[in-house]
Amino acid sequence: MPVHSVIDGRGLDEAPAPRRDLEPAIATLKRLFGDRASTAEAVRDQHGHGEGWYPTQPPDLVIYPHSNEEVSDAVKICALHGVPIVAFGTGTSLEGHVAAVEGGVCFDLSQMNAVLDVNQEDLDCRVQAGVTRKQLNAYLRDTGLMFPIDPGADASIGGMTATRASGTNAVRYGTMRECVLGLTVVTADGRIVKTGGRARKSAAGYDLTRLFVGSEGTLGLITEIQLRLFGIPEAITSAVCQYPDLESAVNTVIMTIQTGVPVARIEILDEVQMGAAIAYSKLDGYDEKPTLFFEFHGTHAHAAEQAETVKAISDEFGGSAFHWASNLEERNALWQARHDSYYAAKALAPGKKAIATDVCVPISRLAESILETKADIQENGLLAPIVGHVGDGNYHLVLFYDEDNADELAACKALVDRMNSRAIAMGGTCTGEHGIGLGKKRFLEAEHGEAVAYMRMVKRAFDPDNILNPGKIFTD
């Protein structure tokens, strides 16, 4: 059985869906965009996949717009010819979001990378979609402000908005759902639409902003984002603590959240992942044990008080002495190791391909959910380190398979399926932050049931010809 036949969505062995007038659309766009339009195979291939395991499905053309108006013009051309549109930021998504499953035109927005406006007094800013989170934080360096959402990869703000990204700081600062104040979106007929505003709250009409956040390019192309910012805290302290078993680590997390400590980051690495991190990131002085990474933000006194409270909780569950990252350099090294865990995990199985997946459950079910998943991994003889934003009940698995071994891939996918089903049965979600994309379409139905009919109504109303990232989110 060829590997491709087991992917969700339109397999490569099937004929592509009928599409209308691709050639004239490409010709017109090439004239319009000149050397900012490419049909080169290497360019198309590079834009046909994210960082997930999904096979490359290249678009027919890649364009690099520079303005809302250029995006609008290009969308109008695609709409006229019925050609699919896929938005592209940094290509770091994990669920096949950018795969051009029906071909069409990839809108690479990476050159729309201006920070348009920073309002220091209002703690907000407006950026173009191609600005990355690290670029934004570098830009903000002298203002005393920060943009806290940190999914690990240096993703574009547009992509983070489109996938409702979150990451390590979300337990304190929220996700893109909470941090986006407003948007500029180019819709399926090329209209340039502004949603939301700069007020911290509003009761004026339907919340279109949150409807576009997490819509994965299927309702419109997000070109500008108004973001909440936060003051850089007076004190930031990081610590690492190791536990005799996974349950003790998870229980420390649960108790911390229930106690209401406003911890900024609380991350788990299981013993497999910790082993990988020690090897890959040269973390000296640690054991291959379940481990928590903490970060505390606040005034000096408040950060210290938070740390003290968490330390007391951790002691109760048999945690080791806190290992403090006392200076900026050590702190950065620590979080870099955390962020590199996907690469560290990959290094455990050289030559193999990796599937990264995530679920999120109510925190009371977190220990049970992780332990059942670990048992499932062991029963199936798979290698699959666990890492997670456990303060939100969100954790990740990386599974490995041999590219030539469809059975191994099928076993990995079956495990992911069971993990999703268990999370949904516990009142959780099949994805806390990666999105539906190609891979979790069936689980969207399992999780949301009848509500999916209403999501489809929105899709049909906003994009009646289904040209915006077709084949994603919804099963056919």
Next chain:
Amino acid sequence: MPVHSVIDGRGLDEAPAPRRDLEPAIATLKRLFGDRASTAEAVRDQHGHGEGWYPTQPPDLVIYPHSNEEVSDAVKICALHGVPIVAFGTGTSLEGHVAAVEGGVCFDLSQMNAVLDVNQEDLDCRVQAGVTRKQLNAYLRDTGLMFPIDPGADASIGGMTATRASGTNAVRYGTMRECVLGLTVVTADGRIVKTGGRARKSAAGYDLTRLFVGSEGTLGLITEIQLRLFGIPEAITSAVCQYPDLESAVNTVIMTIQTGVPVARIEILDEVQMGAAIAYSKLDGYDEKPTLFFEFHGTHAHAAEQAETVKAISDEFGGSAFHWASNLEERNALWQARHDSYYAAKALAPGKKAIATDVCVPISRLAESILETKADIQENGLLAPIVGHVGDGNYHLVLFYDEDNADELAACKALVDRMNSRAIAMGGTCTGEHGIGLGKKRFLEAEHGEAVAYMRMVKRAFDPDNILNPGKIFTD
């Protein structure tokens, strides 16, 4: 000119919109609901208005469902006969949301008032729509948890969800937008749809939950709400501080927010409102001066530290000594006085009717916005106390008019219009928390422009026959 002809929406002097088969719908519903269906004039009148200034527009029938299934059955009957549906909670909305401008059936959900589930470990709960916020907090008393959102009135959670309510604690805990995790909604064809879930975050599909939050009964009837809860803080301290002028008070607020102090409440009363509060609520020892009410939540140390920081900021702007509400009784009296400000204001102008309105602006424009509004009030010789959730940039005005004086009403409405226009021009919103209802429909267009077309698309898709609270949010 009769007063009614100046209201927005369908005036009482006009013929009602054509509606189909009202009589058989009423007959069927009366059979189905028995003594939980009423056509009595007093009952219908009571359900034809909220607490706003809008003339009563009674429904033709009021029903009191007890379950999702009963709501669904009744909606199906209304849908079959094309009869308008208006949801009703406690009748405390301010923008005419419950006025039955096209007649029809009022669904009074106040008897769906069960707390269905409290998950202490996960800090969440599920309630029926008719549960009020005070009822919920009384229910939670022994759990150590609280539901913080507090719009003043003891509104139903369903109504608060439908209007995206917020209030005094929103600066710290967010609004209904942030605190609703999921919903059960009965849609226009009677389907019972569940949105969201219990996970703290999810990237699974379109955010229907936030689409229904703030939809004012026009997209579906919200029957159950999954809510975030918070631990009752170890320490809660309240203080009052008075200022030589409004600008100093507002600048204290702005600096507090910009400094990042996680203040739980920061409320302004201008000198007119403070005078009213002193008289109405017997607040002894205060002057008729611009005044801030503060509340600090946290551990004892952290609450004290926050208060100290704010005190230092306040001193810089010439604030008086902090008057501390040291015990629970004094604190409750203080916040009761704050919550009673609408009634206190009304007592300033006995026999007159009141218009309550609100706007919200970026905090950097707050002083300017309030001062321009005060100047406008003075220029027009009106009496209009100001009170506000200023930590969010949100403030309210209460204006008075004589019921028999259409010119006075018109002058009040013109002032509200200018206040809305100025707020929008400053990047703010025409309503921070009251909603659009009947009164702000034109300003929805002014604020959101082209985006309103997409709101209408959602409305048409979800409610093609426009039976759900017709005449609200959108201009005809």
